[in-house]
Amino acid sequence: MRRFLNSLGFLLTLTLLFPLSIQAAEKPNIVFILIDDMGWTDVGFMGAEYYETPNIDRLAKGGMIFTQAYANAANCAPTRACLLSGQYTPRHGVFTVGNSDRGKSEDRRLIPVKNITEISLNKITIAEALKPAGYVSAAIGKWHVGNTPQKQGFKVGMERVDVGIKNGHFNKKSGEYLTDRLTDEAVNFIKENREKPFFLYLAHHAVHTPIQAKEEITKKFTKKEGVGCHSQAEYAAMIASVDESVAKINHTLDELELSENTILIFFSDNGGHGTYTCQKPLRGGKGMYYEGGIREPMFAYWPKIIKAGTTCNEPIISSDFYPTFLDLAGAEKPENYILDGECIFPLLKGKNAIKREAIFWHFPGYLEAYKGLTDESRDPIFRTRPVSVIRKGDWKLLMFHEEWMLDGGREKITSNNSVELYNLQTDVGESNNLCNIEVKKRNELLDDLLKWQKEIAAPIPTITNSEYIKN
Ligand SMILES: [Ca+2]
Known part of the structure; x- marks a missing residue:
């Protein structure tokens, strides 16, 4: 009997000890590759024909392609701040890059909300949250959100200047190309x-x-005929170098036999730059809150978990990565810390189990139009003016604060141009504003959006004195 009890105790000890160590050994690595300003159709797997991304396409097809993956914002810093903090823009105040009062003051009808350019050290970044689960984190490349990565939980933080490239994409002395160097690091x-x-x-x-690329790759694209608005050889060559980078990362994981247990995610921080590319059939590009400015090319590759050749059409957003990474790492959600995203791990496993009803954006600033380029924006002066957005089901509603605040708000909604409503299922190009046709849907989304603004205490631009007097 004693012997039996002894072996029982031994077994108990074994089961108590080993699941933990086995779990630890099986914790997946996370490789998140973020491209800057890459548009929705800038890769082969999203339909590009002029640009060439054979390696990216191979991995995308070996994993899951997301067709409705959103960035939290239409430009760089806010998307990064949301991704790293796991929170929507009103919680951290990083709404844009630099100043929110872009353009000329006489063209702005409202005083924009002052922008914060860094993630506060009070925020718990994804790297800090992964640390207790045994993860070591590196931020290599563009940071753009203030305090160094090392102060935000990353063991390694290496920015462009740290690899000896102050401006542009080439090292002026050695000729080294930035994409290659960051890949090597x-x-x-x-x-x-x-x-x-x-x-x-x-x-x-x-x-x-x-837009700076390697000469020999550019030459190849110069000889190739462009396809529609995809025709800029140097831009195509930059994309080709990104493709090479992804191949090298994947090759390294293969070589070290880490691929099976590593999730590799490919994503971009906002839409493509209107001067060099476009996102057709989507409307607009970088800086706009139409789909072209916020919908991103994305795939997730993880042979052990994700079924090859799969597609996910569920709308997701960059603040979802934080809770997703916590879940797949077996890490705890930080105590008393709000996360705005949803865990998309079930989607990766092929289950359609996201409970979320709607996704939100809030941009209380101005972004000036690119010189000589007004195509597809709402007005010729700005890519965007202050706007709040909700995506719910197939529907998307944009609420423009100038008209809303100065031209009669809800009372005059049918004529003041304050709200646009689109059915993305039938009108992905956002050309047919249904604000006055689908009134019930409009009211539903508008109510949800206003409620969200209130709940999250979204700061709203203020009325200038002159406007106030005028009205
Ligand atoms: Ca960007």
């Missing part, structure tokens, strides 16, 4: 940390302006 990080679970946040500066 990422490869080193993977090799050095192969034994631990790691989170690699590789944030390329490509394909952001200045």
Whole structure:
């Protein structure tokens, strides 16, 4: 009997100890590759014909393609702040890049909300939240949100200047190309940390302006005929270098036999730059809150978990990555810390189990139009004026604060142009405003949006004195 009890105790000890260690060994690595300003159709797997991304396409087809993956904002810094903090823009105040009062003051009808340019150290970043689960994290490349990555929980933080490239994409002395250099640094990080679970946040500066690419690749595209608005050879060559980078990262994981247990996600921070590319059939590009400015090319590759050749049409948003990574890492949600995203791990496993009803955006500032380029924006002066947006089911509603606040709000909604409503299922190009036709749907989305603004205490632009007197 004693012997039996002894072995029972031994078994208990075994089961208590080993599941933990087995779990630890199985914690997946997370490789998140963030491209800067890459448009929705800038890759082969999203339909690009002129641009060439064979390696990205191969991995996308070996995993799950997301057709409705959104960035939290239409430009760089706010999307990054949401991704890293797990929160919508009103909670951290990073609404835009630099100043929110872009353009000329006489063209702005409201005083925009002052922008915050860094993630506060009070926020718990995804790297900080993964640390207790044994993760080592690296932020390699563009950071753009203030305090250094090292102060925000990343063990390794390496920005462009740290690799000797102050401006542009080339090292002026050695000729080294930034995309290649960041890739090499990422490869080193993977090799050095192969034994631990790691989170690699590789944030390329490509394909952001200045458009600078390697000459021999550019030459190849110069000889190729463009397809529609995809025809800029240097831009295509930048994309080709990104493709090479993704191939190298994947090759390294294969070589180290880490691929099976690593989730690799490919994503972009906002729409493509209107001067160099376009997102057709989507409307608009970087800086606009039409689909072209916020819908991103995305795939997730993880042979052990994600079924190859799958597509997910569920709308997701960049603040979803934080709770997703916590879940797949077996990490706890930080105490007393609000996360605005949803865990998309069930989607990756092929289940349609997201309970969320709606996704929101809030942009209380101004972004000036690109010189000589007004195509598809709402007005010729700005890519966007202050706007709040809700996506619910197939529907999307944009509420423009100038008209809402100064031209009669809800009372005059049928004539003041304050609200646009689109059915993205039938009108992905947002050309047919149904504000005055689908009145019930409009009211439902508008109520939800106003309620959300109130709940999250979204700061609203203020009325200038002159406007106030005029009205
Ligand atoms: Ca960007």
